[in-house]
Amino acid sequence: MNNDSLTLADYGEFETAWCPGCGNFGILKALKEALLAAGLAPHQVLFVSGIGQAAKTPHYLKANLFNGLHGRALPVATGARLANPTIKVIVESGDGCMYGEGGNHFLSAIRRNINVTALVHDNQIYALTKGQASPTSQEGFVTKAQPHGVQASAFNPVAVAVAMKAGFVARCFTGLGDHLVGVLQRAFRHEGFALVDILQPCVSFNKVNTYKWYKDRCAPLPADYDPHDWHKAMETAETWGDRIPVGVLFESDGPSYESRFPVCAKGSLGSQPVDLEALKRIMLAYG
């Protein structure tokens, strides 16, 4: 496939198992557009996902895919990327998958700065399991599992990522499609861990954070916003309420994890021959 002749159609068109009106459709559409704009052909991309409505996304386009366990997309992506630093690795995840079951890997991926783009469809709920609170559900949010409302404070993923000085931290809204496409392209270009937390209405289970709710609040960052200003980014990341700023909140440069391993510079590990002479030397040193 010649990347110049790539079209949207190359990413395919599939029947989904999502509810009509779900915010995931907008993300899927933006994702394809961003891949196209970035010139990433299906075979050049490896999606890694977990389990949830969000995590089904890569089944609905053409690309390489490893759809693994709930919450464990990041470690799989990290292993894949270290083993083959020539392929673009994108993680598709839900708020439950990424910040609930997978919370520990989230922290580690940021620390490693592994070159993986993590897209989190953040509907502030566990949707596939029929509507329990997720880590990003707001305090007081009522579900069948939390009949008196959520009693813990909501996890603010972008604030934690900025506090940890993650390489690329963005918040988006599926309802602002073009904006999302733009941020995704920047995320794909970023050489290191890139978090894009995408607000996504779940029309079946989240009757509070609806399209309208997000639409009324989400506003792109001003053009002169400097994502390299950590203080400002921390402040912006903490802003959540009547106004929710969306865009690239924070960006910092630093080598990606894999670039620190000389052996990764030589292409995929599996394609490198086993040096039996070297091994013999190593073995005989035990003599």
Place this chain on the structure above:
Amino acid sequence: MNNDSLTLADYGEFETAWCPGCGNFGILKALKEALLAAGLAPHQVLFVSGIGQAAKTPHYLKANLFNGLHGRALPVATGARLANPTIKVIVESGDGCMYGEGGNHFLSAIRRNINVTALVHDNQIYALTKGQASPTSQEGFVTKAQPHGVQASAFNPVAVAVAMKAGFVARCFTGLGDHLVGVLQRAFRHEGFALVDILQPCVSFNKVNTYKWYKDRCAPLPADYDPHDWHKAMETAETWGDRIPVGVLFESDGPSYESRFPVCAKGSLGSQPVDLEALKRIMLAYG
């Protein structure tokens, strides 16, 4: 036991399995002093710990203890505290236990604001397993497992905790004993999750972050430091280098998790009788 007549001797004196000169001795000593100062008798306290050199601490004093799995002290403590909100629960953990294996629980404990004091003996290394990097090991830190030095950035627990607006966030140094005793007392008084990250030299495996290294850097916060100023706290938490401010970095008031459950107000759950009449009503409603 009458709490007024409590003495240090009531917490016992045990042989330890620690190396001579280990920073853990200072923490154990400060801990006993703080318990005494807080008037907490051995039977009024439940320690919960994981696995590591740090996690052995509660075996070396008299108190109730659940010494569980590596990394899992917080969930055990959370369950114990919800089941019995009348007992003081203190977690003893290492940096590997709390921020490595247990990272996901760390995030959740902060979100819940469960009334548990978490003491982390932060020696920036996995000591019990003989010296691999821990999440708090500094970039470039060389070990047998990381012969080219740690390639990931160090986890800054207090920064993440402040970013998440944890109830009580402190950093201490075992070498500043009186200061540590003071902070521990404040932590014990805090009604909610309290993190005390205690810098602790490991004389056997960490030859970089030594007593001298810490001593040269750690300086108590000024008397007029306002731990309720989140911006300031965020800034202070990020300060790590030639100067490491120690003390209570951040404090915020909010109800503890267990105080939000009406049933927890009635004492330990196990002591509350099973209401068979109510159960009969519930059962018959399925008719």
Place this chain on the structure above:
Amino acid sequence: MKDTLQVVIGGEAGQGLVTLGELLAKSFVRSGYHILVTQTYMSRIRGGHNTFAIRVGVAPVDALREQIDLLVALDDDTVKLHQATLTQADGVVVIAESSTVAAGRCVRVPFKKLADPKYENAIALGVVAALLGLDQAVVSEAASAYFGGKDAAVVEANRAAVAAAYAWAAATPQPIEKLAPAGASPARLMLNGNEALALGALAAGVKFCAFYPMSPATSIMLNLVAHADEMGLVVEQAEDEIAAINMAIGASFAGSRSMTATSGGGFALMTEGVSLSAMTETPLVIVVAQRPGPATGLPTRTEQAELEFVLHAGHGEFPRAIFAPGSIEECFELTRRAFALAEASQGPVFLLTDQFLADSHRDVPPFNLETSATLTLPAPEPATEPYKRYAFTASGVSQRLVPGAGQELVVADSDEHDEQGHITENLALRVKMVAKRLRKLKILTDNILAPEYEGGDTAELLLIGWGSTKGALAEAAAHMRAAGRNVGTLHFSQIWPLAPAHFLDRLRGARRVVCVEGNATGQFARLIRRESGFAVGGMVLRYDGLPLTPEYIIEGLGHE
């Protein structure tokens, strides 16, 4: 008039077919019939194809049948997918008048004429009730109770829709035989497996539950949390399954009866905690509601493939018990028993259920809440002075105090420990502690529930099964007996420990022994051989995600 028939409601997720199904089932129960519900659904929230099947009978019914007598098709796909299994002679399809699908013997319902389409479920309910000859008042009342929480206008609109539909169907000549009148007590409950299990836990005095959502276990916890205030318990959604089991252990240590529930993948994450419960001797009830694996597998379907995994889960060696309820009553009773046994043996006790049982509603008489599990237990050991959490005793059980309840210090340790609970590397002590923990096995073996045998003295064919297949086994055997064969069934509701004395003679006495299991490799048959040396002669295995049925078993026996 028919003594028993099978109604299947089919449609997309989101069409409310569970509401319709539950109302119809409840109407049957309140009309004095016995029921058995089997649900199948897909791992999605809207669309796809789901079913709610009710086997209803004048006499108790034990299992789903593959044949459908009355198919309520909420969409055309339902007709296409199920037409082949309509009973040849007289199967009937209830479908909207507006549908153009060819459907054989049909009741075409003028939905739009009868009420606002948003009351589609109420209309379908009224029609089916009239077709089968239920009393309209019973149906209306069930609907009102269900919609009772909503505003009065909604209740009234539903009632009116039921009435209009009932009147229409009653007035139109219909191609279907009515149900024979029934007379079971109306004071029966309608419960599915997870509801009964939750009631069993409440009756046992559960005070703390922690879980991470996972089908088909989640609804156990939703049932418990719904009654948490009234019953004084805490139900905590944890950040992951590891946290869930560790929280439950922490709460148990602190004096609460505790439980967690999950399915295979979530349970995998709990196995370290299982070992912790055993080492610290902390009572814990763990529900593993099975679904097909490996990995994510088929999240909303059924299977019985975690027997060996649950039996050996957790590192190191320690006693455990595993119950596998075969009925709604057993979901209740064995949960209560599991708590008692966990408490008595101070360790992990399992309930192994599955999606089929979890979602299968049946009618049962109200449970006796006053009684409790009857166990044969060793005399309590005298208290030690000073208190030692792990004092060596003849039974292996040491006195368990609650930390903070008195002056005694309670020390529990996941390392090998001394009698006080403190970490030790004394290897002689190690040996004694291993022996102490393993001695507790006797408490479990003293209390094994023997398998239930049905059949003549020596069976020509003996069917073995465990857990949720109980009803299918019984009904398959009944069919074959009716056809003149000498068939016995041996059903295990406790699968660990096993006492060969309870079953070996039966196995040896039968001409042919076949193990019926919802998995692909015959796990229970292997276990039987390991424990008794008896090699089961044949297997009927099912692993397509659907529950075993009498027809499947009979057909399987033919093949093998």
Place this chain on the structure above:
Amino acid sequence: MKDTLQVVIGGEAGQGLVTLGELLAKSFVRSGYHILVTQTYMSRIRGGHNTFAIRVGVAPVDALREQIDLLVALDDDTVKLHQATLTQADGVVVIAESSTVAAGRCVRVPFKKLADPKYENAIALGVVAALLGLDQAVVSEAASAYFGGKDAAVVEANRAAVAAAYAWAAATPQPIEKLAPAGASPARLMLNGNEALALGALAAGVKFCAFYPMSPATSIMLNLVAHADEMGLVVEQAEDEIAAINMAIGASFAGSRSMTATSGGGFALMTEGVSLSAMTETPLVIVVAQRPGPATGLPTRTEQAELEFVLHAGHGEFPRAIFAPGSIEECFELTRRAFALAEASQGPVFLLTDQFLADSHRDVPPFNLETSATLTLPAPEPATEPYKRYAFTASGVSQRLVPGAGQELVVADSDEHDEQGHITENLALRVKMVAKRLRKLKILTDNILAPEYEGGDTAELLLIGWGSTKGALAEAAAHMRAAGRNVGTLHFSQIWPLAPAHFLDRLRGARRVVCVEGNATGQFARLIRRESGFAVGGMVLRYDGLPLTPEYIIEGLGHE
């Protein structure tokens, strides 16, 4: 002169007794002797009591003995703890002159006079070398090589200390018999189990390893990371065991031969990943280095209690293979084989070792690196067009491509999936996919390593064992044979799958069969019965954290 003897070095952690032990062992090997090292240590960094035991012989030695011929006591506790096991007739203690402890037949070394006390190890080395009649040059060279990395002054100081000590000991009349001269090739390696395993992985072409530190598995990874640059692999310390196994799976999917290593508690956290490897058909080698449980147990001791756990770990049903190396050579060979088999069967393959084997140094001839594992494999299936990751094939194995290496899209799924790898809820497809995965079992059964039998045609007593007990078993049998008994041994280095045809006749043919295991319940004996119906007559079990020894076995046979 003695043909074989046992040297035990004892002291506190932090006294450098491993350095001393390894140098002495290496000196033996370079002097043409055979050795076998057994280490015991506590879960602490300084203090406590550790031992480094070397069994040395002119002929190959198979197992540790309980009796000590030469005890090098770096502290007084060592004498107190081990005096009872000194050989009655002529056991000798080497101890500092300054010590006041009563120690029977003694060599009291004037440490302070011989060199600066910080070269204590070098002094002890020189003394022992002289006592046993080793060539001083060999010992000095070993010491120089060991300290070679440090500065020249340190090397020289150590050399001088060795020389002074050697001269002193040689000049003083000693109460100990020297070792008989030996002539094994000096071109042998000295390797412990974890080192050999790491070399096996490198020889198999491992390119990616992920782990979370846990004794006794950690040193496998430390050995690998030490050679990572030279061999072009990545060894990643993960944030937890869940991440470790998932990273290894990701790397394997991306085309690297991958491995992870852990112990029981860490493995518990990996069980979900095991199931993932099976469902996605991703090759993976998993090392489980056993230590005593449950829970944290005894972190630095040995046990064989994870057989059943590893055999059944992971939810759902799928094929797997488990190797249990019994020697250093097998650590190397079976690791290479495990990789080949994982690749061929596209799923999880296990290596089950333990602390004893992990830390046990032995002398072995260099491995042949050019050869590779020989497997009987089905003919490769023709490629499908278009490419389907899970194409249905006769063998169950589908062509595995590397994502990104070509235009073909590689799709793997943890849900039940279609041939392309996309999620499906088609239940007929489900059945076919289950069958496809299970068909791969044949690749495993076609390649089972039969157990090794030693003994006469029909043994009066047959000892069965698996894994690290191989040497103890052999030596126990040799002792008993020497005493005139007709004893056979049957040792399993592969414990799953099992083929009864490989062993059933042996079992039936023996008058009495006893299973020897390092656990408390006889797990392998149960497995034998499950798979073959054969009920093993007796057991010798050890679960105090120490390895099985010939004496323990013989004594156990007397008791049972």
